[in-house]
Amino acid sequence: MEFKFKVQQYQTLAADAVADVFEGQPKVDGQQFVRDLGAGFYNKKGQAFIGNFDGLDVDASDGYKNAPLTMGSDVLLDNIKKVQDRNGIERSGKLSHSLGACELDVEMETGTGKTYVYTETIFELNKRYGWSKFIIVVPSVAIREGVAKSLAITERHFADRYGKRIWWFVYNSSRLNELDAFASRSDISVMVINMQAFNAFDESKSKEGRGGDKTARIMFSERDDFGSRRPIDVLAATNPILILDEPQKMGKRNSATRKAMQQFCPLFSLNYSATHAEHHNEVYALDALDAYNMRLVKRIEVKGFEVRGMRGTDGYLCLQEIKVSKAAPVARIEFKKLMANGGVKKDIGSFNEGDDIYVASGELEAYRNDFVVSEIRADQDGALGYVRFRNGEELRCGEVVGDSAGEDIRRVQIRETIKSHLQKEEQLFSRGIKCLSLFFIDEVKKYREYSVDDGEELTVGYGKVFEEEYAAAVAERLGSPRIGDDAPGSYASYLKQFEPSQVHKGYFSIDKKGHAINSTTKRGSEDSDDESAYDLILKNKERLLSFEEPTRFIFSHSALREGWDNPNVFQICTLKESGSETSRRQEVGRGMRLCVNQEGDRQDVGALGEDMVQKVNLLTVIASESYSSFVNDLQKDIRAELRERPKKVTKEFLRDFHFVGSGGVKLELDGEQAELVHNVLVKLEYVGLDGGVTDKFKTEGIRRDALEALPVAARTVIEQKLPLIETALTSVFDSSALDDMVSNGLEAKVLSNPLNENFGKREFQELWNKINFKQAYTVHFDDDELQRKAVDNIDRNLMVSKVTYRIVTGEQAEEGSAEQLDSKSHFEMRHTETHNLSDVSPIHVKYDLVGEVARRAKITRRSAARILSEMSPVKFALFKENPEEFIAKVGDAIVDEKATMIVEHISYNRLEERYDAAIFTETMPESMARAYRSKKNVQDYVFPDGTAVKSVERRFAEDLDAADEVVVYAKLPRSFQIPTPVGNYAPDWAIAFKRESVNHVFFVAETKGSMNTLDLRPIEQAKIACAKKLFNELCDAEVTYDAVDSYAALLERVMS
Known part of the structure; x- marks a missing residue:
């Protein structure tokens, strides 16, 4: 089969966003220059190379380079702002130009055709301006091979669209003659290069034979076999346009890679990624939410596993990662922890040398035997880091020990993957769509081994479990009456066609004997650079989509994850502990592309319609952790990488926007003024009906003459608050408008909750002096x-x-x-379902x-x-x-x-020691999310338990503030405690009433959601009973204690 491509509007908009930045630049086709052919006679006949040069004489001195930009920085920036306004992106305050005249960012969600977009952009820039020299820089072998594959399979499509083809090659330091071809061709020329091939730039190593990485050193070395020239100089002479694919993986601004890229003398640079780490001049954004809501990627379904009744007898440990910094290395270890109710759960902690797992676990007996960290060693020279314990046990990164239930859970994961696959496959088969499932594993030996005698390939571990589970699942499905007969071409006949051993295959790195081995990664990378493994994956990409190919379940090493972007992956299962080194977005990213049918047609909205596209394109992730854990982390990952949506100008936005000007005067609008101003802004067409700031405001601001026709009251408000209003509107599309503010009213406030004047009231001081003693x-x-x-x-x-x-x-x-x-x-x-787990x-x-x-x-x-x-x-x-x-x-x-x-x-005795007022302010809240601004509390804010709106404590505090008979109250701090034989107890409230309105002036209260004794544990009942006894014995008759569930119940009690 062959992939088919079609023009899609969002991809064209992304290409136009870049090309429009250079509007006004004259088109120059094939700007010539005289190439440096090198010292003496440069004979290339002895060099082996791959590529069709169409009879081009690369010995000729004629060269072609990109014509220089004719526009200044100001014009460039103005053009960028126009594009940003059009695409709903916040305006750039300045031009980024550390890699050429400008650095443009394009955000493209994974699976939406990022490589296609920058290939289209190459054609557009050539068509409009004549530029023809491009270098695509990638961070890894996996991405490089993927880009090369994409350029190959889209070649015919773009030739049909633009009437010309790209001449492209992948840089290889043993074929330097291709660089001469790159510089001497007049057509569109593209070089693909991974950063490892040049990121060892150092002026002191520019001669051959000096230190540094051999391959990277070649780029900056004067070489005899290249006419005593440096390859970098040949490329730099063309002033290429740099296209950076996944720039966030290429280091920060001052990294060796960035410094080396400056040596290419780029005309300008383009950054393409779904997750930009550093931001430059962004001109187009299609993030995860945009792509999902536009139906450009698959919908995600998650199956999570929660083990209940977990035992702590196995000494489970998993070394997640070793964090390296200027300080001593820290190990993040997953272990089992004893909870207060006697249950056991898995937890992750950070451990330094000298830390004890036994203590961290809540003293689980399984860790008593000297599980004290004695050594932490980070990854070194390709070897995985490890942690050694004082008892001699050693744990390497990613390794799991004591996982008694793990084998059973892995079998369940495989079973559920097969179940999801078969359910989905039956529906997809009739649509001509091949269904694939992908298993990522951390060790080849868990899937495949080799005979010692003859090296014969043996299916073991996960492979054996898969075949058992697959055979059982197919037998069950074929036994179902709704599956139909096995007539030729039916799904039943398709299921019967292949044996379990035929439907799964492993894709791994290969050693010299042809045996599968674990893929290795370099320090600081999650991906392997094994070219042979990626070649195997990409070579079989189209074949895997054919029904004639029996393989439907693929096992691959987790380090090869980046190489898998097959559009027909519908299930992803990671058969390993989910570590913090891999984000949940990365785990699902390999399956996000929309699928294709047997004809190679993409199954998108155009093919399936709005309603069906994400019913057909549903990616199921079989997680190796609980549903809530995986889903929460995935949502957190997605949210962290979302672009900021344009703010909407609403009356609430105007009301909440305020700042202190340079003169110290606070500028703000009250609710009534904000509504008036908003209506006027819409009427004058400075704000659209959708809340967006219009081009009219962006170009002319608020014109004073436009205000003259307004009623006097409205004109007066707007004229008085004009700096505030203009700053508010400008900040929606240009954050630099806030730079001159002394303080911004929208910023989070510093958390503080001091004692206020209510604490000093006579009534509260009298109550406090009656109850603040300590007891035994x-x-x-x-x-x-x-x-x-x-x-x-x-x-x-x-x-x-x-x-x-x-x-x-x-x-x-x-x-x-x-x-x-x-x-x-x-x-x-x-939905949920629960099963017994055989853990014997x-x-x-x-x-x-x-x-x-x-x-x-x-x-x-x-x-x-x-x-x-x-x-x-x-x-x-x-x-x-x-x-x-x-x-x-x-x-x-x-x-x-x-x-x-x-x-x-029980009997209580009063001690001489008393609680100090400082206990009220000993601890500050972590956030204001639950804060209630009180009137009669001794502190400004009450932080009730439970949710801020619905909790018993929140309603209780509101009622106390509203009650005329209440003078003052305190939400007592947790450190105000009464000792009991079943644990210390902290009452919730101390309340002082007006003397003439109630029978019990001073009250200490506990608020409970239910006062039914059947709903309270004996321990809770005992604590409440002890508190009653204490206040009856040690306080005078004016102080009463009781537990209540509402203010109404309290009032009934104090009136009795």
Whole structure:
């Protein structure tokens, strides 16, 4: 089959955005210059080269270069601003020109045809201005090979559109004669080069034989076999236009790569990426949301896995990465952690030398054996970094140990991938669309091994599991009555056509024996530079899309991820722990392109229609983590890389926009003024009905004569606030308008919550002095009674979790917005299903069971031993199912029974020490998201628990502020605590009422969502009961304590 291409408006707009920047530049076809042929006689006959030079005499001195720009910087910048206004992009304040006359950024979402766009741009620049010399710079071998493939398969398409072809080649330091051809040709000439071929530029190494990378050194060396010339000089003489593909991977502004690119003497440079790290003069933007909403990429569905009832007996560890900086290296390690409820979850922490996994895990027994970090070694000379523990254990980057449930989960991932594939394939088959699934693995040996005797290829691990699961899934599907008969050409006959061993294949790097090996990466890179592996992937790209090719499931090394951009990948499964080194966007990026059918036609809106395009083009990601974790990280990744949308001028925008001018005068509009000004701006056509700033304002600003026809009141407001209004409108498209502000009212405020004048009120000081003392307690109860009640509770109620997994499936909403991504609501969960996970690994960890229970329940070892020995054997056997949860739940059951017994036996004593007022301001809130601006609180803001609008505490605070009978109140800080035998307790509120309006003037309150005792745990009930006893015993009759669920309940209590 052959890919077909068609002209698409968004791609043409991107090409026009670049070409229009140079409007006014005269067209010069083939500007000639005299080439340097080198010292002495330059004989190229001995050089091997690939390429058709059409009989061109490269020994002739005639050369062709790009004609220089005739326009000045001011004109260029003005043109850029015009293009930016047209495309809804914030205006540039200055020209970026560190790589030629200007640096233009084009943002193109992955999968939308970035290479096609800059190829079209090359043709447009040649057509309009005559420029013909271009160098495409790429950061890796994978991208270089992809670009070369794209130039090859689009050659006929562009020849039909423009009536000419590009002459292009991939730079190879052993074929320097191609550089002479590049400089001497008059047609469009393009060189593709990866940055490693030139990024070792150093003036001190410009002679052959000096230090530096051999291949990169050739570019800057005077070479005898090249007429004593430097290759870089031959290229620089043509003043090429540089096209940077993925510039964010080429280093920062002062990197060796950037410095080396300056030696090309570029006319100007163009940057193409979905994720620009540094921004220059952006002229076109098509980000992830644009592409999704325009139906230019696939819709994403995610299947995540949540393991429940996880045990902590296996000593699970995974070294995610080693962070290197000027300080000592830090290891990010995933481990299992004991939660307060006795459950176990996976967590990721940063560890320095000397840190103890046992402590970080909440003292899980599996890590007790000296898992103290003794050495952290970063990647070095191609070898993976590692962490060594004091017990001698060693863990390398990406390595997992103690993963008892991991093998089962990988099987489930493979099973779900096959299930999704077959479901989708049945629908796609009738449309002539080949369905592919892609597995990324971290080690070849988990899929393939070789016989020691004869080197025969053996399918092992994931490959064997795949064949088992595939055979079972196909058998089940063929047994379904709706699958139909197996007539020739039917989907049933297609399923029966190939054996399980035929439908999967591995694409890996190959060693000298022809054996598959792990792909290696260089430090600081996530991608392999193995040319042979990418050649294999690209060579089979079209064949994989044919129904005649049996391969439908592909296993590849994760380091080769960048090479896979096959449009018919519908499932992606990563059979490894998701580390922080790979963003979730990268994981899905290889499957985002719209698919093609057997004729090579892209299945886009034009082919399928608006409603069907993303039903057919649905990418399913089978994640190696929970649904919520993957989806939240993916949305976070997408949001972080979104361009800023143009602001809309609304009355709310005008009301909230204010700043302090240089004279210290605050300029702002109140709500009424903002509405008036907004209406006038729309009427005068300075603001459109859609909220956008019009070209009329951009060109002339607010004309004073236009204000004369306005009513006096409106004219007066606008004239008084004119600097503010003009600055507000200008800031929408030009952020430099804010540069002269002393302070911008839209900026986040510094978080502070000091005590205010309410704290000094007589009523609160009187209340505070009655309650701010510290206390101690004594308690006595019967051990035998506690033991009997605890055993009875345990025998009736004890259950521990079995290991299960839950599959959660969800997909993107039909339309996307930045607000959805901010609120993590761009994905919608569709359904869940739960299954048992066979985890029969034996427990090798030794537990001090009696000691652990005694410690958790705060009882003696003797009491713990009696309880454990008297509980039923059936319940005691649950210890083997899940030791940590057993210990936690037995301990909690004892504490619950203890809680019900202590209230009648506890007594409190007042201490001399008191709480200081400073406890109110000891800790500052991390954000203002939940802040409620109060009137009667002793601090300016109340930070209620729960969501800001719906929580019990938020409504309670609002009611306190509104109540006439309330004088002052305090949201008590967490550090104001009452000690109890079942844990310290912090009441929520201290409230002072007007004396003449209630019977209980001073009140200390606890707010609960429900006052039904059945909804409160015994521990909570005990804490509340202890607090009541304390205030009854130690405070005078004027201070009352109780738990309430609303202000109405409180009022009823103080009036009684």
